[in-house]
Amino acid sequence: MGVGPSEFTWVSDLVRRESAIVLPPGKEYLVEARLLPLARAAGLAGVDAYIRAAQRPTSLAERRAIVEALTTNETSWFRDATVFASFRRDMLPRLLADRMAHRPLRIWSAAASTGQEAYSLAMLLIEELGPARRFEIIGTDIARGVLERARQGRYTQMEVNRGLPARYLVQYFQRAGTGWQVSPELQRNIQFRELNLAAPFPPGLPAFDVVFLRNVLIYFDTPTKQTTLRRVRQVMAPGGWLVLGTAETARGIDDGFELVRMGDMSAYRPVSGSAFGSASRPPTGQASGRPSVPSARSPSVPSARPSSTPPSGPSLQLSGRI
Amino acid sequence: MHAIVIDDSSAMRMILKRIVTSLGFEATLAEHGRDALDKMDAADHRFDVALIDWIMPEMDGLEFIQAVRSDPRYDDVTLMMVSTESDQSKVVRALAAGAHEYLIKPFTPDAVAEKLELLGLLDPERVTAGV
Numbered sequence A: 001m002g003v004g005p006s007e008f009t010w011v012s013d014l015v016r017r018e019s020a021i022v023l024p025p026g027k028e029y030l031v032e033a034r035l036l037p038l039a040r041a042a043g044l045a046g047v048d049a050y051i052r053a054a055q056r057p058t059s060l061a062e063r064r065a066i067v068e069a070l071t072t073n074e075t076s077w078f079r080d081a082t083v084f085a086s087f088r089r090d091m092l093p094r095l096l097a098d099r100m101a102h103r104p105l106r107i108w109s110a111a112a113s114t115g116q117e118a119y120s121l122a123m124l125l126i127e128e129l130g131p132a133r134r135f136e137i138i139g140t141d142i143a144r145g146v147l148e149r150a151r152q153g154r155y156t157q158m159e160v161n162r163g164l165p166a167r168y169l170v171q172y173f174q175r176a177g178t179g180w181q182v183s184p185e186l187q188r189n190i191q192f193r194e195l196n197l198a199a200p201f202p203p204g205l206p207a208f209d210v211v212f213l214r215n216v217l218i219y220f221d222t223p224t225k226q227t228t229l230r231r232v233r234q235v236m237a238p239g240g241w242l243v244l245g246t247a248e249t250a251r252g253i254d255d256g257f258e259l260v261r262m263g264d265m266s267a268y269r270p271v272s273g274s275a276f277g278s279a280s281r282p283p284t285g286q287a288s289g290r291p292s293v294p295s296a297r298s299p300s301v302p303s304a305r306p307s308s309t310p311p312s313g314p315s316l317q318l319s320g321r322i
Numbered sequence B: 001m002h003a004i005v006i007d008d009s010s011a012m013r014m015i016l017k018r019i020v021t022s023l024g025f026e027a028t029l030a031e032h033g034r035d036a037l038d039k040m041d042a043a044d045h046r047f048d049v050a051l052i053d054w055i056m057p058e059m060d061g062l063e064f065i066q067a068v069r070s071d072p073r074y075d076d077v078t079l080m081m082v083s084t085e086s087d088q089s090k091v092v093r094a095l096a097a098g099a100h101e102y103l104i105k106p107f108t109p110d111a112v113a114e115k116l117e118l119l120g121l122l123d124p125e126r127v128t129a130g131v
Helices: A005-019 A028-041 A047-054 A060-071 A081-099 A116-129 A144-152 A166-172 A222-234 B010-022 B033-042 B061-069 B088-097 B109-118 B124-128
Strands: A105-109 A135-141 A173-176 A179-182 A190-194 A208-213 A236-244 A257-262 A265-270 B002-006 B026-030 B049-052 B078-083 B101-104
Touching: A005 A028, A005 A047, A005 A060, A028 A047, A028 A060, A047 A060, A060 A144, A081 A116, A081 A208, A081 A236, A081 A257, A081 A265, A081 B109, A105 A116, A116 A135, A116 A166, A116 A190, A135 A144, A144 A190, A166 A173, A166 B088, A166 B101, A173 B088, A208 A222, A222 A236, B002 B010, B002 B033, B010 B026, B010 B109, B026 B033, B033 B049, B033 B061, B049 B061, B061 B078, B061 B088, B078 B088, B088 B101, B101 B109
Parallel strands: A105 A135, A105 A208, A135 A190, A208 A236, B002 B026, B002 B049, B049 B078, B078 B101
Antiparallel strands: A173 A179, A236 A265, A257 A265
């Protein structure tokens, strides 16, 4: 059936205006695939009819649904396992040494989608810090529908198959019908909030020690990338880190960040004077900067494999590491 | 890299063979645990990973895992159960017996790739590139 040129242009303009995500010509297939379920649910013959209905002044819910459908992307647990491995091995010890004595570690999972990144970080932090130690993870997304799912913490069988180590499935999930429910232990350290990365951030955001802004900037045009990175910088704690997707960079876009190679991943930190409160200082042990020499690639999960004498019985010790 | 796919369903063997081959593995196929042990014993190379169904004739997946874990020749073989058994208690049993990972059927090719990446058996670029 396809999407007509004028309907595609209207959708493209709407999504760009509301989320800054660029849908260039050639993405008609994406619009059709994402909006067809909405059209069917509304009892309409096709995507074009749904788009025309959404153009009526009173069709606010339809316009919102279109933006959400086109800004929601598939995600998985521990997506890009090397990033999580480096976060744990290289970044976390420095963060803990530097600021955990003063207040709980605070992490922002921007573009949290259905919450897998935020919950993955929570699993890792509980394992690393122990269950009693507090931390704060704030997951945000533009789409209310996915945020509600993230808050509920209920996932399908197919979703828990996507990159979630079995030992975490056993430890942090409970069967719930045909799906799985994350444990209250994971949920208690996480808040999910609505936030549009392409608009001015709402007041009251705290200063973050780490911002995971992965696989978002690739959808933005350059001015929006610049604005977003500047705003992110302003909510980063001194000595904080920004983690982008593996295909993304801040270089040449925002001079307020400097790139630091950290284990198997790259991270960015605000250059002196550009962060929240502008009292930027290097993290502990970073006075002269960490050598920017990539280490030899190690396995993504150095000790995920149990020993040759695996534990047994219900008191299974799940000691592998991401 | 060598994988052995152990499943009594020929369709499932072919599906998994296609997936692991696309990820750069050479695949050996076995119809049950005993068949797999025979093929591993006869092979002139080591296996990096075994993808193991649970419910099979002759020797089931759990018995296979226990047999491999008790044989020092196979200490470095990574074991991943791939099963329709989806109760939490089953996952615990498999891990306790010595499985390194557990994938519940049905699955997508991406899910296989992501599990192999978790196990350090796959170049991350192969995962992000899709299969």
